[in-house]
Amino acid sequence: MLALDIVLERGARNGGGFRRHVSIRDDARVIALAGRSGAGKTSVLHAIAGLLTPCEGRIEVDGRCLFDSVAGIDVPVHARHVGYMFQDARLFPHLDVRGNLGYGRRGQGAATFGFDDVVALLGIGALLERRTTHLSGGEAQRVALGRALLSQPRILLLDEPLTNLDQARREELIPYLQRVRDETALPIVYVSHSADEVERLTRAVHTLD
Numbered sequence: 001m002l003a004l005d006i007v008l009e010r011g012a013r014n015g016g017g018f019r020r021h022v023s024i025r026d027d028a029r030v031i032a033l034a035g036r037s038g039a040g041k042t043s044v045l046h047a048i049a050g051l052l053t054p055c056e057g058r059i060e061v062d063g064r065c066l067f068d069s070v071a072g073i074d075v076p077v078h079a080r081h082v083g084y085m086f087q088d089a090r091l092f093p094h095l096d097v098r099g100n101l102g103y104g105r106r107g108q109g110a111a112t113f114g115f116d117d118v119v120a121l122l123g124i125g126a127l128l129e130r131r132t133t134h135l136s137g138g139e140a141q142r143v144a145l146g147r148a149l150l151s152q153p154r155i156l157l158l159d160e161p162l163t164n165l166d167q168a169r170r171e172e173l174i175p176y177l178q179r180v181r182d183e184t185a186l187p188i189v190y191v192s193h194s195a196d197e198v199e200r201l202t203r204a205v206h207t208l209d
């Protein structure tokens with residue numbers, strides 16, 4: 001599903017900046033990236049999303065080339081159709097849950113992910129009229145995941161979505177992540193520090209050092 005061979009650079013090189021060669025080739029539909037803090041996990045997600053341009057290399061998702069420095073390919077962010085979920089839900093506080101979900105909606109025609117299906121999948125029907133400030137951390141993350149799905153992504157990038165939750169909220173959210181894994185055909189790249197968390201979602205784990 002993911003074939004990536006890139007050189008990433010952040011910060012000034014002569015100022016001791018970050019430079020790393022990352023190579024991952026895996027046919028699994030759900031791939032986890034593990035590794036110590038600062039290893040470059042988020043940078044890899046940013047490169048897939050088009051938010052960080054590699055110095056050189058190639059990125060292919062599901063047979064679709066997103067970046068190739070030799071061929072001069074650099075698909076713009078909006079055309080990559082990436083659904084991104086962060087550590088914090090980053091919901092809009094001035095909108096209720098329905099408004100936040102609506103914000104992610106894309107396209108008028110036949111959508112892969114319909115509003116009612118996504119609401120049912122994530123169990124957020126009872127929350128639709130709630131203000132986002134009145135949600136628990138786990139509920140907010142489910143809404144954020146719903147918003148990402150309603151943007152009709154072709155890949156989901158999940159950057160430590162459980163990190164800011166306490167253990168009970170993590171246990172609540174994991175089954176929903178498993179449902180998204182099992183009930184959508186989406187490729188998923190999942191970043192996490194926690195081996196236990198990762199094992200519950202995939203066996204395809206790549207550790208960046």
Ligand SMILES: Nc1ncnc2c1ncn2[C@@H]1O[C@H](COP(=O)(O)OP(=O)(O)OP(=O)(O)O)[C@@H](O)[C@H]1O
Pocket residue numbers: 010011018035036037038039040041042043044
């Ligand atoms: N905007 C930036 N400018 C300069 N350097 C950066 C920037 N963002 C990240 N870095 C550096 O790039 C390196 C990789 O960071 P990255 O966030 O990808 O690591 P990570 O493995 O995701 O870390 P964590 O687990 O702590 O989130 C780090 O050394 C970091 O300090």
